[in-house]
Amino acid sequence: MRIVITGASGNVGTALLRRLIGTGDGHDLVGIVRRPPPAEGVYREVTWHATDLADADAQDRLRPIFEGADAVVHLAWGFQPTRNTEYLTRVGVGGTRAVLGAAHAAAVGHLVHMSSVGAYAPGRYGDYVNEDWPTLGIRTSPYSRDKSRAESLLDEYLDEQGNAAIPVARLRPGFIVQRDAASGLMRYALPGYVPMPVVPLLPIVPLDRRLCIPLVHADDVAAALVAIVHRCAVGPFNVAAELPVRRADVAEVLNARQIHVPSQILGTLVDLTWRARLQPIDRGWLDMAFSVPLLDCARAEKELGWQPTWSSVAALADVIDGVARQASTESPPLRPRSMLEQLRRDLTEGLMTTRHLP
Template sequence: MRVVVTGLSGNAGTALLRALSAEPAIGSVLGIARRLPDRTAEPYRAAEWAALDLTGEEDAVVEELTALFRGADAVVHLAWLIQPNRDRELLRTANVEGTRRVARAVAEAGVPHLVVASSVGAYAPVDDDEPRDESWPTDGISTSHYSVDKAAQEAVLDELERDRPDVIVTRVRPSLVFQADAGAEIPRLFLGPLIPVRLLRHGRLPALTVPAGLRLQAVHSDDLADAYRLALLRRPRGAVNVAAPDVLRAQDLARIVGNDRLVEVPPGVVRAALALAYDTHLVVADPGWLDMAMGAPLLDTTRATEELGWTPRRTAAEALEELLQGMGQGQGVPSGPLHPASTPALGEEALPRRARHVSVPPTLDSELLGLYLSDHLTGATAGLGRIERMAEAYQDLPLHGELAELAEQVRGERDLYRVLLDYLHLPRRRHRQLLSGVAERIGRLKLNGRVVERSPLTVLLEAELMRSALVGKQAGWQTIADHAEELGLDPDRFVALVERTDRQIETIERLHAYARARAFREQD
């Protein structure tokens, strides 16, 4: 079976790729993402990949999707944009119109089965704790943009079923979806950089404050992925609710967080505080998320268990505990949505093989080695800032997906330098990284002959600068590889980084070829 998945690099998508890779009935998987993950890393290396932004020009997007879908036995549509919360037009285009474009392409490509990630958020609100099955109306919650768009997505699927009854449409409606690898993503999407989630690493929070009456259902990402896998194999029509059987209430949350100080506050008070925090940009989630949490129904999952044969392996409590641990660690994987926090928690698992109790031997000058590694960390910090900006700014270019993948790789390499310096007991010299970051940002102010639009010369020059940075970085990995045995490190790890840099340089050279063919042409 050939399966094409939009949004394969996200929370549910990453778990689904793990599940499909282990399923004998699945012959191949094509992942479609706006930002490609690091395709050399697990689990992403198990799939083919194509970069595509669903918010592009409609007919062009549908045409490209149709070509990608052709020959597939099933399409799984997971792509969904949560941020930027304040840009409703963009969110609706990506999410509702994005689903419509996927549906059009499925029909035009002749794909027999479409599986779509809907949500508990699509359901009409309730004021009780009675579980609702899939027949409950999908009118959404009017004050939640996420809920409104999920309800609109359901209407798009209604149209597809009406117009193309030959296409089997499966709507998976999960509760909250948690895993440790979403530990860095969840705070980015819903809290923002000013909320100290790292306190979870250091023990108990001072107190746990929740809106009175809150109750939650959740499912582990791997269990949700198993529901998608079963849906692909059994091809049910209609909707399927997915949630672990336990319902979490305030006391359960307090126990999981490990805090005896539980404060329940009227929901209206919490909503007012959240609205103020959102209006003043202290948090990135608007009050509509609270409205949905308080008003969404509990899910009756009888159909999933009886018709799909689905059995979750983790409780909601276990899924939440794992997420909180991941949040405290800033945990993630090398993809655009799930990338780790920019300053990850350092631990032995972050080191290469055999690098557990390393130190600089007396045969090497620790001062010079420290300066060398610190210089490369400084270069990696500046390089990461540049490639992240390029990946963000050049989404209209053919190589934007590969630039995003390259950014994920450079982020991981920057973090590896931090780990090595710490475990070799060498100073990072943080002031150098700070100054390099400032210099990189100042360099962005160069206009290259244009004021109100991007100059074609900018792409050319940035590609040249980035190539030089990659060549220097590669020399650094080679130098460490040459001394790895003496330092008690695994030289193969660094040789692999040297080889990967060759592929990174090839990407930048293709960007340079694209730019130099256009840099000096008259623009229409």
């Protein structure tokens, strides 16, 4: 199969490449990223194209790349800069519109869109929902709003095109982690002056006792994507590990003491420190963590034969071990996190929360 993957060098993209190459099926793999990685490891097996999906001409540039594709897997998304939500919307919503338009024009065989638990509406925190729960997003989270809008674009396309539409699937995973993404995830989440190895040494976990979130390992997300592609499945699919992660699980993995801090207070602290430019995560991420429902994965199990191989606690322990060891890959999004480099770029190129390339 000829499989084109946007965001192929990121967290999920790297896991998907490992899975596809590991099958030994000899797929023709094409990656679309802003910064192609060096030809090392799994990235060596891919034909790379450098394209920013936020550009106005992205759809025109994508169409010839999509020609002859059996499947397009759309993973590309932006998490920073959190102070430039207009650019993030152009990447996420505008990029999805460009991918959808180019895929239809090129008559690709199958489009698989990476959505998120964050696309779901609040109202069932701590309860399980299936794929029929509304994808209205969380109002205070820019990430969630854009994931919701991207889902609306797919709905509008399918309604307008009817029988002429290409087959479309969408995956709605919980929060995705893996060891190899540790440096990339910490680059987005930690200010440059905080060393990664400090995180696993935290003596306390100051979180709301209500914390209950769906988590899933990137390897299991990749397995679901491969199953969707190979079966040309359509429609939405939830995927998450069991059991959901609670505050006690975080404390256990960190070997730390639990302290109850209400989410409202945490949200205020996150907001104030973000506004003061002391850390790069906006309040919307915390609001989402205390708003999203849990995921009923029965449809993925039945139609894809999918079962998670990592428990949520094992997945959390995997990424925390990666943080302690400063795990990384050769790709720009997952490269080693250097405090000196990050501080230098903050001074010369602007803060992580304002520049386009983290």
